[in-house]
Amino acid sequence: MSAIARHLSSRAFWRGVGSIVIFLVLWEIGSRSKQWMAPEFFAPFKDVLGSMGFKKDYLPWIGAVPAPSGVLKSWVAVLGQPGYWQSWYMSFFRVMGGFFAAMLIGIPFGLALAVSRVAHGIGFPVFEVLRPIPPLAWVPASIIFWPTQESAITFITFLGAFYTIVINVLGGARSIDVRYFQAAQSMGSSSWDIFRRVVLPGTLPSIVVGSAVGMGITWEVVVAAEMISGGGSQSAGTGGGLGFFIWNSYVGGSYEQIVVGMISIGIAGFVSSELLRWGGRFVTPWLKVR
């Protein structure tokens, strides 16, 4: 039996499918509830709900959300628009740009902090002072600082991943068992050999974990940054990133599209994490045996 066939015939798979279907059905029912439940259904609670600030003729929360059927319709419509794909492209571009910059700078920086007392003494205090500042707090400053809107957003996504990667690399390198160093030293390794053959592979699992967490943060950050900064230089409708797509749908009153944007980001995040996990398994083959 092939892997896919086994997957399709497994109980866990169908349980998962069932759970999603039930969720969608409940959502659909909830959304439509305002048409056939109100107002008699809510009459007894009218005053209570009213005092809480809710409109009184449909289920609070769910009733206001567009139904999945509507979302699907809107999604199909949007699939043909280049602006939607442009948004995908832009968000991915920013996320990857910021993320790879964070890896490129964060991994060597974290390793340097771990292996060199001097580097740690100089670099770590500044790092620790800057680290608690949430990336989104950097939005105004980086818009002023960076020449283009685009570079400002990429910089903010960079920050999102950078701190996590550095902290993980530093922690990972420091937690390598001292026996590995002792063994390598006994067997005649130079400092460079120890760095290359013990520190680097010993830190790789932490680099993978740090990157996976960092990737999640970049997606959170890029969406917020796009909303705040107005999606870069793109004008409305031609695509300014998925975050801007959501914001634009909200402003334009297309509530179905808001949800389309949300789900799109979910998919984008999932795809990036999977890619990363796959890459992680590839570079740390010894871990899959456990």
Add this chain to the structure above:
Amino acid sequence: MRRPPAASTRGHIRIEDVVKVYDPEGAAVLAVDHCSLEIEPGEICMIVGPSGCGKTTLLNAIAGFHEITSGRIVMDGEVLCSTERPQSTPGPDRIVVFQNGALFPWKSNLENVIFGPVMQGKLARKEAIDKGRAMMSDAGLSGVEHNYPGEVSSGMRRRVEIVRALMNDPKVLLLDEPYRALDSLTKSVMHEALLEIYYKNKVTIFFITHDLEEAIFLGHRVAIMTTRPCKPKKVLNVDIPHPRDYSVLTSKRFRELIEETNDAVHEEALKAFQAGEKEG
């Protein structure tokens, strides 16, 4: 009556009057107290004592992982460490096989095995691979060359680690309770495997354990150590001829030797236990 155990001339170790005081935050703890011990070339010397008695401190001093406070350790006429130069430099002539194993998990078994000679530039990679394969197959490790250490049983991992150590052509093998985590069945298999490897590669073995049976089964001599501070309390010559196999375990002489030493070991274990109670 000390028999020269093997036709080996390397790996003669003299531990002379070694003292080790640990000084964490001013509270001086005497771990090793004027300990002297001589180990003949090619001898299997078993160091027996309760956990935490300071045996590992001695091993670390020989290996060059820790300093000594005073005294000196000499190997084949070369002073490894002394009061003046308290820490020796770790080197391939003294290889440690660690309690929980220190095979690099990110390298295949074969890559682990060839690590030493390749690092030292003693063998080209290809030669090292040939030698590594041969030694692994000698040790019954054919077929797991390309597995990661995490993919094989813990008994096999220990054997791989011993092969890795021997690939460095060490003068002395320092084993720090290598079979502690193994179940007793695996352990007895491992003991025979170790002896088999030893008979093929006569090397001095400094073997730390808290298991008296293991010590008497494997060793030419068994040094029973006092607990904190650590020094030899009784040194036993095991006059059972090598090569040995597991039938030794049921022999009369083996039982007699156990009886002869059991009290001394038990006494120290009790002391260590009581000291632990006090600290706890």
